[in-house]
Amino acid sequence: xxxxxxxxxxxxxxxxxxxxxxxxxxxxxxxxxxxxxxxxxxxxxxxxxxxxxxxxxxxxxxxxxxxxxxxxxxxxxxxxxxxxxxxxxxxxxxxxxxxxxxxxxxxxxxxxxxxxxxxxxxxxxxxxxxxxxxxxxxxxxxxxxxxxxxxxxxxxxxxxxxxxxxxxxxxxxxxxxxxxxxxxxxxxxxxxxxxxxxxxxxxxxxxxxxxxxxxxxxxxxxxxxxxxxxxxxxxxxxxxxxxxxxxxxxxxxxx
Numbered sequence: 123x124x125x126x127x128x129x130x131x132x133x134x135x136x137x138x139x140x141x142x143x144x145x146x147x148x149x150x151x152x153x154x155x156x157x158x159x160x161x162x163x164x165x166x167x168x169x170x171x172x173x174x175x176x177x178x179x180x181x182x183x184x185x186x187x188x189x190x191x192x193x194x195x196x197x198x199x200x201x202x203x204x205x206x207x208x209x210x211x212x213x214x215x216x217x218x219x220x221x222x223x224x225x226x227x228x229x230x231x232x233x234x235x236x237x238x239x240x241x242x243x244x245x246x247x248x249x250x251x252x253x254x255x256x257x258x259x260x261x262x263x264x265x266x267x268x269x270x271x272x273x274x275x276x277x278x279x280x281x282x283x284x285x286x287x288x289x290x291x292x293x294x295x296x297x298x299x300x301x302x303x304x305x306x307x308x309x310x311x312x313x314x315x316x317x318x319x320x321x322x323x324x325x326x327x328x329x330x331x332x333x334x335x336x337x338x339x340x341x342x343x344x345x346x347x348x349x350x351x352x353x354x355x356x357x358x359x360x361x362x363x364x365x366x367x368x369x370x371x372x373x374x375x376x377x
Contacts, residue, residue, distance in 0.1 A: 156266045156291040158299040159238035162227040163217035163248045214286045219248045237291045249285045266292040
């Protein structure tokens with residue numbers, strides 16, 4: 123007979139198991155800066171099938187976390203990270219992109235938006251692009267990580283993009299998200315070819331010639347302005363004296 127009010131060892135163990143929280147992904151934000159980026163991802167059945175193939179090739183019963191913002195990889199029990207999907211594509215399900223982020227998306231069911239860090243090339247979390255919500259967040263920190271509902275925050279809200287998991291990243295919507303596969307492969311030229319041609323820089327490699335051409339462009343641009351606009355852009359005599367006397371030598375401004 124068990125005395126009333128006294129918990130047995132089995133009851134205590136069951137209570138501890140029930141109260142034990144699920145492990146969450148540990149992310150070290152040191153030096154990280156997030157931005158939304160497009161990537162090809164694995165979702166639903168496709169992701170589960172790829173995971174099974176990966177597990178069959180693995181000697182151990184564990185799967186390494188696809189990526190971490192930390193310096194070292196941490197092993198997780200496979201059941202903690204991967205979710206088997208038997209009912210097809212779940213729009214709210216987190217997708218994986220570590221094995222596919224170098225590839226261009228092929229269609230709706232593998233076109234994701236991920237929180238991307240250019241420094242570490244990490245892309246997480248990833249969800250299908252149409253499941254992210256463009257909204258406003260109460261707070262955003264120096265890592266561009268945002269919190270949508272912060273009751274302690276008092277002030278203006280910041281534009282952000284939030285995933286179904288409530289992970290939010292700062293985003294003003296003025297520029298399209300980066301194409302992660304293009305960025306990781308080196309990307310297109312940083313300068314617009316039309317701009318280079320218009321400014322006369324196309325095909326120029328000599329630095330002296332480039333500087334000379336830039337000076338000519340400035341003179342031509344100034345010549346099209348009115349005297350009033352030229353005065354606004356000009357340097358005052360006091361500013362010019364400060365600039366030319368930095369080495370302690372006298373400078374003749376009126377000459």
